[in-house]
Amino acid sequence: MPELPEVETIRRDLEERIIGKKIESLEVLAPKMISPKLKTFKKILFGRSLSKIERRGKLLIFSFLFPQTKAYYLLIHLKMTGQLIYIDKRIKIAGGHSSADLIKSKKRGKKESEYSKVVDEVPNKHTRIIFRFMGGGVLYFNDLRKFAYLKIVDSKELNSILLSNYGPEPLSPDFSLTFLESLVKKRRTSIKALLLNQRAIAGLGNIYVDESLFLAGIRPQRLANSLIKMEVSKLRRAINHLIKKAIKERGTTFSTYIDSRGKQGNFSRFLKVYGRGGKKCLNCGHLIVKTKLAGRGTHYCPHCQR
DNA sequence: GTGTTTGTTATCAA
DNA sequence: CTTGATAACAAACA
Numbered sequence: 001m002p003e004l005p006e007v008e009t010i011r012r013d014l015e016e017r018i019i020g021k022k023i024e025s026l027e028v029l030a031p032k033m034i035s036p037k038l039k040t041f042k043k044i045l046f047g048r049s050l051s052k053i054e055r056r057g058k059l060l061i062f063s064f065l066f067p068q069t070k071a072y073y074l075l076i077h078l079k080m081t082g083q084l085i086y087i088d089k090r091i092k093i094a095g096g097h098s099s100a101d102l103i104k105s106k107k108r109g110k111k112e113s114e115y116s117k118v119v120d121e122v123p124n125k126h127t128r129i130i131f132r133f134m135g136g137g138v139l140y141f142n143d144l145r146k147f148a149y150l151k152i153v154d155s156k157e158l159n160s161i162l163l164s165n166y167g168p169e170p171l172s173p174d175f176s177l178t179f180l181e182s183l184v185k186k187r188r189t190s191i192k193a194l195l196l197n198q199r200a201i202a203g204l205g206n207i208y209v210d211e212s213l214f215l216a217g218i219r220p221q222r223l224a225n226s227l228i229k230m231e232v233s234k235l236r237r238a239i240n241h242l243i244k245k246a247i248k249e250r251g252t253t254f255s256t257y258i259d260s261r262g263k264q265g266n267f268s269r270f271l272k273v274y275g276r277g278g279k280k281c282l283n284c285g286h287l288i289v290k291t292k293l294a295g296r297g298t299h300y301c302p303h304c305q306r
Numbered sequence: 307g308t309g310t311t312t313g314t315t316a317t318c319a320a
Numbered sequence: 321c322t323t324g325a326t327a328a329c330a331a332a333c334a
Binding site: 308309310311312313314315316317318319320 | 322323324325326327328329330331332333334
């Protein structure tokens with residue numbers, strides 16, 4: 001599940017490798033995942049040079065050069081299982097078969113299970129869109145569950161999306177103690193639900209929320225407005241620290257996340273509660289509880305968190 | 307067939 | 321209008 005650190009890792013890698021490249025062709029294998037419709041989508045992107053890659057929360061924003069016409073932006077949201085894999089060299093496809101044919105032949109030739117987990121070769125059966133760049137680079141957009149999307153918007157639409165859907169970035173000065181205190185004070189929901197809300201704070205997902213609450217010693221069920229100043233302060237520091245550290249470690253791979261080079265994230269080694277239900281707390285030895293909260297799997301230590 | 311996985315949105319209620 | 325709770329979506333696996 002790509003959250004802020006995973007999306008940021010992808011953003012940085014792609015920024016390094018594909019800025020300035022021009023789109024030569026597009027292969028859309030899952031038309032439902034894009035908007036506007038295929039014809040318009042292709043028309044806008046064809047021949048465009050990529051000029052910038054930004055991120056807001058978990059959303060990637062690709063900018064292209066539009067010297068003569070009105071500018072458009074490509075938004076990519078990976079949701080749960082989306083991947084962006086960039087391969088520098090052109091993939092050889094024998095006998096002029098399309099990539100779709102290649103995927104089908106692989107599917108026939110190999111057992112289903114071999115392709116069910118993280119896959120390190122592309123294209124594969126979860127490849128939904130292929131961007132080919134002039135000079136040979138290829139960007140593969142994969143998604144096992146087809147939750148992810150690619151959306152082209154103009155600047156007006158972009159601004160309204162960014163303005164209305166996202167709270168402060170956890171690593172920006174806006175994410176201050178004052179901000180978090182006033183946010184928490186006026187909310188009557190669980191602290192976990194609040195942290196998952198992108199309109200409150202941008203970029204946190206289930207993994208980093210559980211980890212942050214553990215580090216801050218706060219139970220996920222606690223009502224946001226019940227936190228005392230010291231707890232809010234601990235929580236802010238925990239979030240800030242974990243997000244920074246996770247970016248440094250190139251994100252967390254729990255099930256399907258891989259970066260744009262096909263590599264797994266190292267932060268998985270530092271997880272203290274997420275995915276550790278029923279195991280001993282690394283701090284105190286009590287058993288980690290796994291329950292359901294805000295519709296999500298929720299992990300915490302009943303002894304360390306109060 | 308059932309339950310589980312999660313980021314986001316739709317929907318409904320207050 | 322806002323907030324909050326919950327279901328729904330999609331696909332695969334145990």
